[in-house]
Amino acid sequence: MTRVIGLALGNELCHHQDMITMSEVARRAGVARSTVSHVLSARHGGNVRIPEATRQRVLQAARELGYRPNALARSVRTGKSRMIGYLVDDPRYEPYWNTIIGALGEAEREGFTLKLLSVTDETLEQRIEQCIELRLSGLIVRVSQDKRPLFEEADRAGIPVVTVDESDPQPFGLRVAADDALGIREALAHLAGLGHHRIAFISSGFHRQRDPQRTPPREAMFRAEMAARGLDVPEGRVTYETMLVYGREAGIGLGASTVLAATDALLEHPDGRPTAIFCWRDETALVALRACRLQGLRVPEDISVVGFSDIIAARLSDPPLTTCQSPWEEMGRTAMRRLIHAQGEEFNPSPRAILIPSGLAVRQSSGPNPE
Amino acid sequence: MTRVIGLALGNELCHHQDMITMSEVARRAGVARSTVSHVLSARHGGNVRIPEATRQRVLQAARELGYRPNALARSVRTGKSRMIGYLVDDPRYEPYWNTIIGALGEAEREGFTLKLLSVTDETLEQRIEQCIELRLSGLIVRVSQDKRPLFEEADRAGIPVVTVDESDPQPFGLRVAADDALGIREALAHLAGLGHHRIAFISSGFHRQRDPQRTPPREAMFRAEMAARGLDVPEGRVTYETMLVYGREAGIGLGASTVLAATDALLEHPDGRPTAIFCWRDETALVALRACRLQGLRVPEDISVVGFSDIIAARLSDPPLTTCQSPWEEMGRTAMRRLIHAQGEEFNPSPRAILIPSGLAVRQSSGPNPE
DNA sequence: CTGAAAGCGCTTACAG
DNA sequence: CTGAAAGCGCTTACAG
Structure with missing residues (x-):
């Protein structure tokens, strides 16, 4: 009723509540609701074949009335929402953002929809x-x-879960991660090729805060690769930083940053100044680069700096930063693809992890060993 | 039935299809479905008062069965999905991303959910x-x-729409934008205070490609503010660039970038080299900064560079970039808040635009006029 | 206070 | 090929 009034007065008064329903299309086309459903959902799989004339009548009625199927009702009925949720605890971090974008693109390609949810402890x-x-x-x-409680809850509800950028193996769901070791290997090969052997590392102080017993993953890979190349990593050639990049307490300024101290400590190492500094993330590398310059060193002439992630700032810096490239978008795409392909069946991925190769973007912050 | 088997064999076999329904909770608690609904939706508004004993019985049954209400079914019934859609055409652009994050936070605070949708032409x-x-x-x-077709369609469906970061007034919905003029005014006051008067501008070549007749908005504001200060902007002191920052064709490298040419042209201006360059966005400013250095100029000693947006790279650059700050997250929060508060009523915002003040972050890329 | 009933908009066997 | 019926899981007047 309201709708009729709405139409009479013009579109301005048509409200949400007034959405055309399938029954109204059926009435207008002079067929049953189920016929409309058949025509509009175009399920040619079932042995339901609607004669072209009826089909056209339905289609036209729908068009004339401006009918829009209610996806929610359909989901209730079918039990499939075709919505994928994306839980992030740090959406401000550019790499995570990129992963989301990859996932979003893939979802849309497949007719799925993405729901973004942010998470705190x-x-x-x-x-x-x-x-x-x-x-x-x-x-x-x-x-x-x-994430154990998460997996248990989701599993009970039959919702497949894939984690992204998680370095630890997990006993549930699927894990999609970058193979950081590959990028680190390439980076060290690159530096070694330039003649560097005193290569320092600025590592994550965050990982250490969380679990002091364990070496942060990228640091461990760095050490392993160095060892594999027969290069020494003496005490003190790895330092740690905990610079907050995002949000209110962001401490990027050199004054507040712990990267300055981490860099200075490396430059003053008793065994001699490193000729290259490798950093566990780009943000660190960029500030380390500044710290080197403050000490009068030129990059890359006097010292090389390499980062990890390839954020936009890495390309915009002066000099542009040589850095490991994680396939962020591809990780998102892969995660989404797996989830979509798991629809309708038990989610028992095997293997339980997909590692996507990382690489190296060589730019101008790395150069030959000056010595 | 399936569920019973599932339970018998352990949680591993519980599937989505087996979600507990409200009827089952009712059966277990020995009450009617409607009672369960009353208890669980906790609508104390209506004059429905369930005795504590019954309430507890229902709650316990729900807990024991692991009942999870079906939000979709509820939405179908009530006609309110409590989902807000966010349409972006360039989700890779950091400022837009930040706006989304603001909107997301606000949505979650209010018990709404955010659906992300990317859009191409x-x-x-x-x-x-x-x-x-x-x-x-x-x-x-x-x-x-x-966006006219968008507004018309959405309006017909009764969906309120707010645009974000749209500089043109629009005859429908609500527009939430930053007041760029404020930041530009502050930036010029800052530069003038440092003694600069030959101030150049690198403007958006994209806007021009789209509409050659019109001056890009920020450029127009720059010109207006310069005029207001009695400062001259001779022919050629504004140049244009079309550097692609994101995606496959990103041309950030100085070689491929049009920013290099735009900067060089300014530095060689016949009326004398500008002592400050103001750029319509940070990405441009950062590359311009490099271009200046390539010409042997020090920043800020010889020339000042100012950007617009305050992306992460601006804080991480060397020197950190002085730049106008648009309130990206606040724009997202405001847009979301307005949408949420419009629920249940006709969306007829007045005024039709909300401008949020922009400001200036003074960092180290701007210094006194050296002359 | 509680329950039986109608209904949200859709889909899907199942007869005709 | 088409339609009447049952049902997805929920909410909400409306009687009792």
């Missing part, structure tokens, strides 16, 4: 419940806390 | 239909094409 549980209540068809997760 | 129409079919409760749009 306090809200993880609540978000998972929300995902279950929304009957999501899958979950991509990039969260740095214990 | 070809897919806009299709995406809008999708939004309508999903019965979204609102739409935030950051798209640089003609």
Whole structure:
């Protein structure tokens, strides 16, 4: 009724509540609701064949009325929402962002839809419940806390989960990660090829805060690769930093940054100044680059600096930063693809991890060993 | 039935299809479905008061069964999806990303959920239909094409729309944008305070490609502010660039970049080299900074460089970039807040635009006029 | 206070 | 080929 009035007065008064329903299309076309459903969902699989004339009548009625199927109702009925949830705890971090973009593109290609959910330590549980209540068809997760409860809950609800950029093996779901070791190997090969052997590393102080017993993953790979090349990593040639890049407490300024100290400590190493500094992330490398210049060193003439991630800032810096490239978007695409292909069947991925090769972007912050 | 088997064999076999339903909770608690609904939706507004004992019985049954309400079914019933759609055509662009993050945070605070949709010239129409079919409760749009069809469609479906970072006034919905003029005014006050008067501008070649008749918005503001300060902008002191920053064809390298040419042209201006270069975006400013150095100029000792946006790279550059700060996250929050507050009523915002003040982050790329 | 009933908009066997 | 019926999981007047 309201709709009729709305139409009479013009489109301005047509509200959400007034959406055309399938029954109205059926009435207009003079057929049953089920026929409309058949025509519009175009399921040519079933042995339902609607004569062209009827089909056209339905289509036209739908067009004339401006009918828009209610995807929600369809989901309730079919039990498939075709929505994938993406849980992130640090959406501001550019690499995670890129991963989301990859996942989004793939979802849209496949007619799925992406729901973005941010997570903090306090809200993880609540978000998972929300995902279950929304009957999501899958979950991509990039969260740095214990994910066991997540997996258990999601598993109970039959929601497949894939984690992204998680370095630890996990006993559930699927893990899609970059093979950081590859990029690190390439970077060291690059530096060694330039004649460097005193290569220092600035590592993540965050990983250490979380678990002091364990070597941060990229640092471990660095050490392993150095060892494989027969290069020494004496005490003190690895330092740590905990610079906050995003949000209110961001401490990028050199004054507040712990990168300055981490770099200075390397430059003053008793066994001699390193000729190259490799950093666990680009943000660190860029500030380290500044720190080197403050000490009067030219990059790359006097010292080489290499980062990890290939964020936009790496390309925009002066000189542009040589850095390891993780395939962020590809990780997102892969995660999404796997989730979509798992629809309708038990999610028992094998293998339980997909490692996507990382590479190296050689730019101008690395040069020959000056010695 | 399946569920019973599932339970018998352990959680591994519990599938999505086996989600507990409200009827089962009712059966277990020995009450009617409607009672369960009343208890769980906790609508204390209606004059429905369930005795504590019954309430507890229902709650316990729900807990024991691991009941999770089906948000989709609820949405179908109530007609409110509490999902907001976010349409972006360039999600890789850091500022847009930040706007999304602001919107996401606000949505979650209010118990709404965010659906991300990317848009190209070809897919806009299709995406809008999708939004309508999903019965979204609102739409935030950051798209640089003609949005009239979008507004018409959404309006017909009763979906409120707010655009974000759109400089042109529009006859529909709400527009949330940054007041770029404020930041530009502050930047010029800052530069003038440092004694600069030969101030150049590198403007957007993209805007010009789209509409050659019109001065790009920030350039127009720059010219207006310069005029207001009585400062001359002779022919040739504004140049244009079209550097692609994102995606496959990104041409950030100085060789491929048009920023190099735009900067060089300014440095060779017949009326004398500018002592400050103001750029329409940070990416441009960072490359211009490199271009200046390539010409043997020191920043900020010989020449000042100022950007616009305050992307992460601006803080990480050497020297850190002085730049106008648009309130990206706040724009997202505001857009989302307005959408949420418009729920249930006609969306007839007044005024039709909200401008959020931009500011200036003074860093080390700007210094006193050396002359 | 509680429950039986109608209904949201759709899909899907199942008869005709 | 087409339609009447049952049902997805929920909410919401409306009686009792």
